[in-house]
Each structure stands twice: as structure tokens, then as C-alpha cells.
Amino acid sequence: MRRFRLLILISAASLAVSGVAYGSGFSIFEQGAKATAMGGAFAATADDPSAIFYNVAGIAQLRRTEVSAGGTIINFANEFRGDPNDTLTSGGFGEYKHHTFIPPNVYAVMPIGSNITVGVGTFAAYGLRTNWDDPWIGRFISRDANVKTVSVEPAIAWQTSDGRLAIGAGAEYRRSHIILDRNNPAFNPFTQRVFDAVNAHLSSDWDSAWGWNVGILFKPSPTWRLGASYRADMTIDYKGEAVFTQIPSGNAIVDAGVKAQLPPGQKINTSINYPATAIVGLAHTMGVWDVEADVTHTTWSRFKELDINFETTPALSFVRPQNWEDTFSYRLGTNGRVATHWDVRMGLIYDENPQPTEGVGPLLPDSDRTALCFGVGWHNGPFAVDLAEMVLHFKRRSTNGLSPEFNGTYKTDANLIGINLGYKF
Amino acid sequence: MTRNRSFARITAALLFVILAAVPLFAAQGKADFSHIVAIGDSYTAGWVNGSLNERHQIFSPAAIFALQTGATLCQPTDSATTDCFAQPLVTWPGIPGELQLTSPSLTGVVATPYNGGPAMSGFARPYNNMATPGAMLYDILNTTGAETQPVTFTQATPFGLVIERKLGSQVDQAVAQHPTFVLAWIGGDDFFLAATSGSAADCGATAPFFNCLTPIDRFKTQYAAVLDKIIAGAPQAGIVVGDFPAAVFTQMPYTALIPAIVLDTTLKPVLNNGQPIPLFGIINGAPAALPLGSTVLLPSATKLLSGTGIPPQLATLPPFNTLPNAGKPLADADVLTPAEQAAIGARITAINAAIKEIAAARNIPVADVTGLFNRIKAGQVSVAGVPITSAYITGGAFGLDGNHLTDIGYTLLANEFIKTTNSAYGTHIPLAPTSRFFQNNDPATAEAISGSNLLTFPTFSPDALRTLSFFTTSPARHFRATSHDETKDRSGEIETRNH
Numbered sequence: 001m002r003r004f005r006l007l008i009l010i011s012a013a014s015l016a017v018s019g020v021a022y023g024s025g026f027s028i029f030e031q032g033a034k035a036t037a038m039g040g041a042f043a044a045t046a047d048d049p050s051a052i053f054y055n056v057a058g059i060a061q062l063r064r065t066e067v068s069a070g071g072t073i074i075n076f077a078n079e080f081r082g083d084p085n086d087t088l089t090s091g092g093f094g095e096y097k098h099h100t101f102i103p104p105n106v107y108a109v110m111p112i113g114s115n116i117t118v119g120v121g122t123f124a125a126y127g128l129r130t131n132w133d134d135p136w137i138g139r140f141i142s143r144d145a146n147v148k149t150v151s152v153e154p155a156i157a158w159q160t161s162d163g164r165l166a167i168g169a170g171a172e173y174r175r176s177h178i179i180l181d182r183n184n185p186a187f188n189p190f191t192q193r194v195f196d197a198v199n200a201h202l203s204s205d206w207d208s209a210w211g212w213n214v215g216i217l218f219k220p221s222p223t224w225r226l227g228a229s230y231r232a233d234m235t236i237d238y239k240g241e242a243v244f245t246q247i248p249s250g251n252a253i254v255d256a257g258v259k260a261q262l263p264p265g266q267k268i269n270t271s272i273n274y275p276a277t278a279i280v281g282l283a284h285t286m287g288v289w290d291v292e293a294d295v296t297h298t299t300w301s302r303f304k305e306l307d308i309n310f311e312t313t314p315a316l317s318f319v320r321p322q323n324w325e326d327t328f329s330y331r332l333g334t335n336g337r338v339a340t341h342w343d344v345r346m347g348l349i350y351d352e353n354p355q356p357t358e359g360v361g362p363l364l365p366d367s368d369r370t371a372l373c374f375g376v377g378w379h380n381g382p383f384a385v386d387l388a389e390m391v392l393h394f395k396r397r398s399t400n401g402l403s404p405e406f407n408g409t410y411k412t413d414a415n416l417i418g419i420n421l422g423y424k425f
Numbered sequence: 426m427t428r429n430r431s432f433a434r435i436t437a438a439l440l441f442v443i444l445a446a447v448p449l450f451a452a453q454g455k456a457d458f459s460h461i462v463a464i465g466d467s468y469t470a471g472w473v474n475g476s477l478n479e480r481h482q483i484f485s486p487a488a489i490f491a492l493q494t495g496a497t498l499c500q501p502t503d504s505a506t507t508d509c510f511a512q513p514l515v516t517w518p519g520i521p522g523e524l525q526l527t528s529p530s531l532t533g534v535v536a537t538p539y540n541g542g543p544a545m546s547g548f549a550r551p552y553n554n555m556a557t558p559g560a561m562l563y564d565i566l567n568t569t570g571a572e573t574q575p576v577t578f579t580q581a582t583p584f585g586l587v588i589e590r591k592l593g594s595q596v597d598q599a600v601a602q603h604p605t606f607v608l609a610w611i612g613g614d615d616f617f618l619a620a621t622s623g624s625a626a627d628c629g630a631t632a633p634f635f636n637c638l639t640p641i642d643r644f645k646t647q648y649a650a651v652l653d654k655i656i657a658g659a660p661q662a663g664i665v666v667g668d669f670p671a672a673v674f675t676q677m678p679y680t681a682l683i684p685a686i687v688l689d690t691t692l693k694p695v696l697n698n699g700q701p702i703p704l705f706g707i708i709n710g711a712p713a714a715l716p717l718g719s720t721v722l723l724p725s726a727t728k729l730l731s732g733t734g735i736p737p738q739l740a741t742l743p744p745f746n747t748l749p750n751a752g753k754p755l756a757d758a759d760v761l762t763p764a765e766q767a768a769i770g771a772r773i774t775a776i777n778a779a780i781k782e783i784a785a786a787r788n789i790p791v792a793d794v795t796g797l798f799n800r801i802k803a804g805q806v807s808v809a810g811v812p813i814t815s816a817y818i819t820g821g822a823f824g825l826d827g828n829h830l831t832d833i834g835y836t837l838l839a840n841e842f843i844k845t846t847n848s849a850y851g852t853h854i855p856l857a858p859t860s861r862f863f864q865n866n867d868p869a870t871a872e873a874i875s876g877s878n879l880l881t882f883p884t885f886s887p888d889a890l891r892t893l894s895f896f897t898t899s900p901a902r903h904f905r906a907t908s909h910d911e912t913k914d915r916s917g918e919i920e921t922r923n924h
Contacts, residue, residue, distance in 0.1 A: 082858065084853065084854075084855030084856060085855075085856055086856065087836075087837065087840050087856045087857070087858065087859055088808060088809060088858060088859050088860055089858065089860065090855045090856040090857065090858040091855055091858050092858060092860055133873070134869045134870050134872070134873035134874075135865065135870045135873040135874045136870070137809075137858075137860040137863070139867070139870070140809040140810055141810075183867060185808075185809045185810060185811050185863075186811055187808075187811050187813070187819060187820075187821045188864060189526055189529070189818045189819050189821075190525075190526050191864055192473075192474075192821070192824070192831045192832060192833065192862075193862050193863065193864035194808050194809055194811050194821075194833075194859075194862055194863050194864060195863070195864035195866050196863075196864070196865070196866050196867040196870065199867075247866060247867050247868075248866065249864070249866055250864075250866055253528065253529055257529075405810065
């Protein structure tokens with residue numbers, strides 16, 4: 001007679017990968033080893049082919065055909081410690097699986113006539129991977145988040161015959177791919193434990209958009225240089241697929257209950273508003289030393305919400321407010337031509353994070369960063385080799401008890417090694 | 426000079442303020458958790474799914490509290506000199522045999538048809554956790570396990586012999602241990618045993634005191650007597666007590682699940698002219714239609730299955746005429762009427778006022794258990810996004826007996842005591858994580874945990890370690906289906922199944 005309907009409570013919302021999105025951490029400003037060694041303070045220098053990224057006007061200075069290819073080897077060390085006042089995370093610990101990321105960059109420039117240079121570059125200006133190592137108590141919020149981008153940018157720049165003023169422009173074609181993965185929990189009345197019911201894996205196609213950028217470089221005197229560049233914001237509309245995989249609980253009745261509610265794999269769509277970046281830099285030459293200071297402004301406030309739509313089961317769709325804020329970063333760099341074939345470089349960075357405290361979570365625990373950079377350059381005839389080392393420290397970031405779901409403190413450090421090989425024809 | 430003098434004056438004034446303030450803070454002090462003792466009833470003992478057993482005692486609120494302060498739990502093999510938090514561990518399936526879910530229905534809740542036994546009966550010192558199922562304040566002050574003529578529920582159970590072991594009452598054994606901190610959530614069974622027996626009658630002036638409400642004056646005297654004994658015997662010990670949810674019978678499946686109206690097979694009310702049809706039961710000694718708002722106690726659900734409580738006027742009509750007991754009244758003890766609920770609620774409210782007054786007079790903080798139960802009822806509690814509600818079987822807060830908590834529920838309860846302790850004593854005990862109760866059935870998680878992560882848990886006895894298999898592997902539990910009608914396992918019938 002009185003049969004109880006066994007309802008394994010998997011709320012519709014919990015099946016979706018909700019969770020916060022990415023961070024300032026997902027912009028990558030290291031797109032050339034010389035610039036990286038100078039802390040990214042390069043907009044007023046922009047004297048190698050990576051100027052296509054930092055300040056496109058700079059390529060007008062390059063009066064020979066040049067190619068440069070390299071990459072930045074990024075390694076993260078991070079840890080999460082649960083908040084002793086959070087009844088879920090207290091005592092909890094987590095860290096990322098070890099991944100080495102190598103966003104590549106390749107640039108080629110070619111002068112045309114005496115005032116114009118054209119070029120093409122490819123780089124990865126945005127990217128993120130937060131892939132938590134098992135066992136991970138935050139897997140019900142995010143187990144793996146992976147954002148990849150790759151850009152191709154044809155560029156052109158023109159300078160006055162005396163070389164004191166240059167302007168440039170580029171068109172950026174950016175492709176991007178996102179993966180979000182997490183498990184969805186439910187209560188198992190047989191074990192009276194919270195079990196992993198379903199894995200939700202959201203994966204986008206490679207989707208793309210076009211953007212543009214402009215730059216200006218002005219040399220009022222032989223020892224002073226002023227540079228500014230602007231890379232426009234972009235919105236990429238993503239299409240993708242959600243796959244829901246049931247995770248066996250060990251109990252046939254429970255598993256049947258989950259199976260009955262398992263949504264079908266389906267098409268999803270979302271869009272991400274990428275920010276605009278404006279850079280202003282001032283450089284001064286004192287003997288063999290060049291010193292440059294830059295300020296970068298990024299319009300992260302465009303990232304107001306993450307909105308993922310499920311096409312077959314609209315009830316799974318969700319909008320998640322992010323409410324990021326615009327950020328500034330401050331960069332100081334120096335390059336010393338200390339020997340015939342050798343340059344030495346140093347840089348300092350302070351980079352603000354855009355993420356409000358309540359949004360800090362396993363998907364992206366962002367934080368203000370400071371970095372110390374070193375590097376050397378070797379050039380001989382047509383050859384150039386640049387090496388950079390960046391030690392990046394993220395300020396310890398606590399949710400201060402403000403997270404609605406997962407409180408704790410994140411501690412991140414990163415090490416970046418940049419390498420570029422150049423050849424002048 | 427003038428400036429210097431006024432500076433000196435200000436400094437002096439500040440110093441005075443600071444010195445005057447010191448005693449206030451000192452009164453709060455830092456608590457010493459080197460020897461924690463708990464007294465109380467089935468909740469503090471870690472009673473889950475109608476049973477006291479080791480698999481759940483390791484998650485008793487007292488054990489969780491102790492663990493979070495850094496204590497380790499005693500294993501059955503530990504000796505009295507081991508520095509550990511001792512509990513009267515009972516081997517699985519416990520006393521009585523633990524209720525288990527065999528199928529997702531009310532009749533799928535069955536008791537394991539055999540008992541466990543005490544695993545530490547020879548432990549040569551009093552247990553740190555003296556909490557004894559069914560203990561009223563009277564028992565905490567008096568019951569030693571030596572009683573031959575039981576005058577309380579607890580005395581009619583084997584738990585006096587298992588826990589007090591004739592070594593003294595709960596409070597006497599607590600004091601004898603020279604505790605540095607005492608967890609004393611006491612007084613619950615001074616109303617709970619009545620409420621779960623369908624009664625709101627006051628206890629008489631003299632023993633016996635079975636399934637009755639302790640009169641408020643006696644409650645106050647006994648409550649104060651327990652605290653004063655602790656204070657006299659362990660003057661330096663920190664103490665924390667707790668209140669009781671006045672609406673508890675609307676929050677526990679045991680008393681809230683089944684309305685006393687005619688239900689169809691899907692538990693929907695059968696309507697007559699749009700009105701629900703009241704069940705039929707004994708009120709004030711005579712059969713009558715039960716007033717709307719009455720609830721049938723969970724163990725009496727089996728009576729409903731055979732038709733008991735179906736009003737006589739329906740008993741001859743199909744489909745009720747196929748039920749053998751249709752037309753027979755429910756017993757008074759099967760039902761909690763609105764009048765009884767109101768009387769019990771009023772008594773709990775009075776008890777809470779008494780607890781606050783008595784505790785405040787002794788500078789003892791009171792944990793907000795009411796708040797926790799209200800939040801559970803209101804759907805404001807979750808574990809990793811999974812709502813933990815007061816729903817029966819599937820809710821997660823209450824166990825299969827319907828009137829005690831699950832391991833998750835006890836963890837939340839322990840955290841209320843931790844919060845109150847931290848706030849009152851200026852301590853920083855970390856909350857107990859509910860992530861302990863992830864089943865971790867995802868293969869990647871299970872593989873990562875296997876072996877090493879057990880180290881993050883205290884050492885447990887072998888049987889309790891089996892429980893931890895929940896943390897390490899996908900469980901393959903095999904339930905013994907039984908025709909033995911054990912859904913009637915309610916606290917009042919423990920002794921009948923204890924051999």
C-alpha cells in the first residue's frame with residue numbers, strides 16, 4: 001500500500017556546471033621573451049616582432065624582415081585550504097593536478113618601402129586551466145575548467161621618415177574552446193551519504209570572433225619614447241555539447257532513480273565577453289640602460305555574468321552573476337645592453353584581480369599578483385635568442401566566509417619561462 | 426609638560442579601562458579541551474537508525490566535538506591509561522539491531538534481526554561520553570545501572586549496564602573524571618519520551634516516570650542540580666549546554682510524517698466533499714474522530730496498513746472492507762493530537778526559558794539547537810549543494826527511526842555546540858566537515874583516496890573501520906530482507922528485542 005516514492009534529489013540547477021568563471025588569470029600577457037623579461041613593460045619599446053601583441057605601431061621600427069618564434073612555459077603550484085568556519089570545507093585541502101602550459105607565439109614582419117611594415121602574429125592571449133587533483137571535495141562545483149584561445153593577427157604599421165612617430169593597426173582573429181567538468185551529488189538514503197550521482201561534462205566547439213587593435217609610438221627625443229596601444233573587446237559565442245554520465249552508486253535502486261532523471265546529452269550555448277585592454281608606456285634611455293614603465297587597463301567589468309543555455313532541457317540553463325571589475329596592472333622593466341652580443345633585463349609587475357570576493361571559487365580563484373622577472377638576450381648577426389624567467393606570486397585569497405557554497409583560502413604561485421628565437425633576413 | 430601630563434592621564438585612563446576589562450574577558454577565558462566529558466541522552470550518545478552502535482558512535486555529537494578539538498577516539502583495544510576519548514562502543518548491528526533500508530518504502534525499513542554487544546565493557550575508567558539513551562534529568566542524577574526495579578525508560582533498558590556500569594550516575598562519573606570541559610545537552614528526554622509516545626501527561630510526584638513530561642519546577646531543580654554538581658566537582662571546567670526546538674514534533678518524521686486522515690496508496694488525502702476524512706482513535710479513553718492536525722506516530726504506520734483507524738462508517742465500503750482491522754480505533758499512544766502538541770510545545774518553551782536562565786546564572790553558554798532544526802525544516806541546510814531536509818528516508822537529516830539524526834545531522838548538531846563554544850570561550854575549534862560524508866563512489870576519487878587518506882581520520886576499531894569503507898570504496902551493502910515487522914522499532918520497545 002503506502003509506497004514511498006524514492007526521490008533522489010538532483011535539482012535541475014545542480015546538474016548544470018554552474019560555478020564562477022575565469023579570472024584576470026585567464027589573460028596571458030607573456031607573448032614574447034624580451035617583453036616578459038621586462039615585466040611586460042614594452043608598449044613604448046616594442047622593438048621586436050612581438051610588438052604585434054604589445055603595441056602594433058612598434059613593428060614600423062623593424063626595417064628588416066624578421067621572424068620570431070617561442071613560447072612561455074607556465075607551471076602552477078596552488079593549494080586550497082578549507083575555512084574552519086565552513087561546515088562543508090573545514091579541514092579540506094586541494095591542489096591542482098600538475099600541468100605545464102606552453103602558450104606559443106610566432107611572429108613575422110616585413111618592411112614595405114621605407115615607412116611601412118606589415119606582419120602577422122599568432123599568440124594565445126587568454127587561457128586557463130583549473131584541474132583539481134583527486135580526491136577533491138570541490139568536485140561538485142568544478143573539477144576541471146579549461147579555456148584555450150589562439151589568435152592570428154595580420155598587422156600593418158607606418159612611421160614618419162624620421163622615425164619619431166609610428167602608428168599601427170591589426171585585426172585579431174581569436175578562436176577559443178572551453179571545457180567545464182564537474183560532478184553532481186545527491187543523497188543516498190541507503191548509505192545516508194552524499195554520493196556522486198552524475199558527471200556533467202560541458203565542452204564547446206572551437207568558436208571564434210574578430211577584433212581589432214591599434215597602437216601609437218612617439219619618440220619626442222632620442223632618449224624618450226611614449227607608446228600606447230588598445231586591443232578592442234570581443235564577444236565569442238560558443239556552441240557546444242553537454243554530456244551527462246551516470247556514476248554508479250553501488251545500489252541498484254538508487255541508480256535506477258538517478259537514471260530516470262538523467263537528462264539527455266544535448267547542445268548548449270554560451271558567450272563570453274572578453275575585455276578590452278589599453279596600455280600606456282613611457283620609456284627612457286640612460287646610457288646602455290632602457291627603463292620603461294607601463295600601466296595597463298583591462299575592462300573586465302564586461303564580464304557581468306556567465307549564462308549557459310541548454311537547448312533540449314532549458315530548465316538546466318542558468319545565469320550566474322560574476323560582477324567583475326575593471327583592473328589596472330603596473331609594470332616596470334629595464335633592458336641593459338651590457339656587452340656586444342648581450343642584453344640583460346629585469347621587470348616588476350603588480351596586477352590587480354577583477355574578481356569580487358564572493359565569486360572566488362574552485363573554477364577560478366583569482367587574486368592580486370606580483371611578479372619579478374629576469375632575462376637575457378643574445379644577438380649576433382641575423383640571430384637572436386631571448387630568455388625570460390618570471391616568478392609570479394598570487395596574494396593569498398580568502399573567500400572571507402562570503403562564498404555561498406565553498407569557503408576557504410587559495411594560495412597560488414607560478415613560474416614562467418619564456419623563450420624566443422629570432423632571425424633577421 | 427601639559428601635553429605630557431594629559432598624555433599620562435589618558436594612558437592611565439586607558440590602562441584602567443584595560444585592567445577593568447580583563448576580568449570580563451578572563452571570565453570567558455580559553456577553554457581547556459584536554460579531558461572532555463559529555464553527558465546527555467541518545468542524541469549525544471550517537472543513536473542512529475534506532476540503534477546504538479559503533480558505526481555511528483564514532484560520529485556522535487560528543488565524538489565529533491572531541492575530534493574537532495584534537496582528541497582521538499578510543500578503540501576497544503585501548504587501555505584506561507590511553508589518552509583518548511572513550512565511548513561505550515557497541516559492536517554492529519548495535520543495541521538494538523540497526524534499522525536498514527531495504528527498499529524505498531515505509532515497509533522497506535527493517536531492523537537487523539540480531540544485536541551487537543558492548544565492546545568496551547571492561548574499560549577501566551568511566552567513559553568520556555556518558556550520554557545514555559533515554560536519560561531524563563532524573564537518570565543523569567540517579568541512574569547507575571544497578572537498578573532492579575526500573576522507574577524510568579533508561580532503567581528499563583540495558584544501557585545503564587552498558588554505560589553507567591554500576592559505577593555511579595552520569596553526572597557522578599563525569600565529575601569523577603576531573604573533566605576540563607563538559608558537553609551537557611541534557612533535559613531532552615524530559616519531554617521527548619512523552620512526545621514520541623503520543624502523550625503530553627505530566628510525570629507524577631513520585632517514581633515511576635515513564636513517557637511523561639517532567640513538571641517545569643522539577644526540571645529547573647534537576648537541571649540546576651546537574652550543573653551545580655559539575656561546577657562543584659570541576660570548578661575549572663568549561664561547560665556548554667543547549668536548548669531544544671519547541672516545534673520539534675513538526676520537524677521530525679516520527680511525529681510529523683503521517684497526518685491522522687484517510688490516505689490513499691500514494692499518501693494523498695482521500696476527500697469527502699472536499700474535506701479530508703479524519704482517522705478514528707482513542708481520545709481521553711473513548712473512540713472518536715481524531716481532530717484535524719493530529720499525527721500518527723511513525724511506528725504505528727503498520728497499524729494503518731491493516732486498516733486500524735479507518736472510521737467505522739467507511740469500514741464496510743470498498744476498498745476499506747478488505748482491510749482486517751478497518752473500523753478499529755487507533756490507540757491513544759499511536760497519535761499526537763493538536764492539544765498534546767500544544768502542551769508539549771509550551772513545555773519545551775518553558776524548558777528553554779529555564780535553561781537560559783539557569784545557564785546564564787552560571788555563565789554557561791547555550792547552543793542554538795532550535796536554530797539548526799528550524800533551518801533544516803526551512804530547507805536552508807545543504808551539503809555540497811544537496812539539500813538536507815527533515816523528509817523521512819530521503820531528507821538526510823533524520824535517520825530511519827524518524828526521531829534521531831543521521832551522521833550528517835549529528836555533525837551539524839555538533840557544529841552548533843562548537844560555534845557556541847568558540848564564541849563564548851574565545852576558542853577556535855574548526856567546524857566538523859560534512860564532506861566526511863561524501864560516499865566517494867566516483868572511481869577517480871575512490872582510487873585517489875584508497876589507503877592514504879584514512880590517515881586523516883582518527884583510528885577506529887575494526888568494526889567502525891568497516892564504516893569507513895564508505896569513504897574508500899563503492900559500498901556493496903547487502904541488506905537482509907526480513908518479514909519480521911520491525912518498523913515498529915520505537916525507543917519504548919528496545920527492551921523487548923534485547924536479549
